[in-house]
Amino acid sequence: MSAALKNPVPNPSPELTARATGLRRHALNLAQCSNAERRQALLAMAESLNKQRELILAANQADLELAAKNELASALEARLKLDEAKLDGAIAGVRQLAQLADPLGCRQMHRELDSGLILERISVPLGVVGVIFEARPDAVIQIAALAIRSGNGAILKGGSEASGSCIAIMQALQAGLENSMVHPDVLTLLTSREESLSLLKLDGLVDLIIPRGSNELVRFIQDNTRIPVLGHADGICHLYIDKNIDLDEAVAITLDSKIQYPAACNALETLLVHKDVAAAFLAAAVPALTAAGVELRGDSEAQLHGVLLAAEEMDWCTEYLDLILAIKVVNDLESAINHIQRYGSRHTDAICSSDLDAAEQFLAKVDSAGVYHNCSTRFADGFRYGFGAEVGISTQTMPPRGPVGLEGLVTYRYRLRGTGQVVKTYSSGAASFSHKDLPL
Structure with a gap:
C-alpha cells in the first residue's frame, strides 16, 4: 500500500475549504445557465484545448520522461501517455457532448394529485463532484466536460505521475471558460496528496466522489468518506x-x-x-x-x-x-x-x-x-456508447451502471404547485386524490 493511503485522512485546510465553498457557489450559478450557454462553454473549452495542444503534449512528454526514470508500471505508463490521437479523441468527445440533448430540466413525471395540485419530477444537477484518478490526464478533459454539460462543479485530483499534464489541461479548460458565461472556478484541480485525502472529508460541500484507479485506491476511498462513492474496484x-x-x-x-x-x-x-x-x-x-x-x-x-x-x-x-x-x-x-x-x-x-x-x-x-x-x-466506453465521454464505469447493481455519462451526474427534484391545499382536507375525507397522469 502506498504511503499516502496508509496515512489517516486529514481535515481540510481553511484554504481548501474556502476553495470548495467558492466552487459550490459557482456550481449553483452554473445550474442556472441555459442549455445554449453550457453548450457554448464546452465548445470554448474544446477550442482552447486545441489551441494549447503543444503545451499540453509537451507537459505530458515531461511526465512520461519522469515516469520512465521512476520505473512506473507499464499499465500506468500506458494510461499516462497522451499523444496527438488521444488528445484529438478527447477534444472530439467534448464537441460531441455539446451536441447531446440537455440532461437538465427534463420532466420525468407530471401528475395531478387533485384539481389545482400538480406534481412534477424534474432533472437537476448533483451539485459538486470530486473525482480522484491515477495517471489518466485525458480524464481531466472528459470529467470537466461532463460536469459543465450537466451543470455540476468538479474537483479533480490526478495521480502525481500526471501532474504536469493535468495542470496544463486544466489551464486550457479554464482559459476556454473565460470566453463563456460559466465561471472558470467551477472547476478546480488538486495537486497534493494531502488535498486529495482532505477531499474525502468535504461532506456538505461535495455530493459525490468518483474514484478511477486501482482496487486499492477505490477501497480506501470507500472506507474513508461519508460522501457517496461511485466506481468499480476491478475490471476482470x-x-x-x-x-x-x-x-x-x-x-x-x-x-x-x-x-x-x-x-x-x-x-x-x-x-x-x-x-x-x-x-x-x-x-x-x-x-x-x-x-x-x-x-x-x-x-x-x-x-x-x-x-x-x-x-x-x-x-x-x-x-x-x-x-x-x-x-x-x-x-x-x-x-x-x-x-x-x-x-x-x-x-x-x-x-x-x-x-x-x-x-x-x-x-x-x-x-x-x-x-x-x-x-x-x-x-465498454462512454464515448463509444455515444455519451460523449464518461466519468468512470460503475459495476454496482444500482444505477447508474456501466459507463457513466451525463445521466449519472444528474438527480431529480419534485416540484409541487398548489392553490392553497392542506393535508387536513384529505385526512378528514373532505377531499380525495385523483392521481391523474398528465402529458410529459
Missing part, C-alpha cells in the same frame, strides 16, 4: 468462445479485446473456451496472441493445446492491465457462466457464438454492467 473481463463460432471472427474479437489497449479496465483478462472447439480455436489464437506479445497462462486442458505456462488460482481473479491472459477450457456454456459468476467483477463479459439461443442465455444470465455478443469487450 471475460470472453467465452462457444462451440459454434466463426473462427476468424472469434480470433479477431479475442485479439482486439486483449491487445487493442491492455491497460484499460475493459480489456480482456480471462478467455474461456468450449472444449469442443478448443483444439481448432487455440491452434489459431495462441500463435496470434503470442505474436502480439501476450503472455498466456492456461489450465491443464489449455496447455494441451499450446499454452505454455500454467495458470494458478489467482490468475482467474487478477486484473492484469497488461499483456497477460488467462485461458481456461470449459465443458459447456453453463460452466462458463458459473466461472464468470465466481470470479468476475461484473464489469464487461462477452460471448462469441453463432448459436443465437446460447448467446441469449449468456446475455440473460451473466449479471454484469455490460454483456456482449460477438464483439470486443473494449466497446
